[in-house]
Structures are given as structure tokens and as C-alpha cells.
Amino acid sequence: MISLIALGLGALAMVTDASSLVAAEVIRAGDRVSAANAVTEGEASADINDPLLGREVRRTIYVGQAITADNTRSPMLVKRNQVVSIRYVKGPLEITTIGRAMGEAGANETVTVLNQDSRQLVQGIVQEEGWVLAQ
Secondary structure, eight states: OOHHHHHHHHHHHHHHSSSOEEEOOOTTOBBOTTTTTTTETSBBOOTOOOOOOOOOTTTTHHHHHOEEEEEEEEEEEOOTTTEEEEEEEETEEEEEEEESSSSSEEEOOOOEEEETOOOOOEEEEOTSSEEEEOO
């Protein structure tokens, strides 16, 4: 039992330390982490398969500071007040309209949208292409 717990903690440590990126230049809040602005701790260029590449920085990261999952987030596809396409799909029925986002959200996250036609607030899930699937 103890060996299984130790094995689980070891695997958790490997996942947590899987990426050891540091900022090669100042990365401003809202910018994405790229191979150009991040290097590994050994000053080597970042691996293109690194899970942190492409994520958006929550707050400014200065040169030499670590880039972690805690100080990054998935890229915001929908910004507050952005006009977005809203789709409601139920079987063969599909209704599409436009709305204004009331907040920010990334892919597969929930966002509230004001339907421009009915003036009703609708909650939906942001899709990879940037449109919102109404629930």
C-alpha cells in the first residue's frame, strides 16, 4: 500500500515538474507563451511539445521568472463585449443568432451572452472556433 502511494506521489511530481520554462523576455499579461519568449531552465530553447506553449499569461512575467500552469490559462477566445455567434442545437433543429459576451472565456468554458434579438441572457459553452453553444 505504501509503495503505491509513493508511486502515485512520484508520478504527480513528474507531471508537476514536466515543464521547467522560464521567461526569456518580459511576457505581458494576456500574451501567449511561445518558443520565442520562453526557454528551459538550462537556457535551451523550449520544446514545441511543451504543454505551456500557447497558453495565455495571467499576469506579467519578467525575465528569468518561472512559467507555470498557475500563472497561465487557456487562451481567451471570447472577450467581454465581443459580438459572438450563438447556436442552439437540438436534434435536427439549429438556431443561430448573434449576441454580446458579458465576460471572457476560453475553449470549453461557460460564458453569459446577451441575445441581441430577444435581449435575454443566455449561458453557453465557447467552442474552439469562437462561437457559443447555447444550453
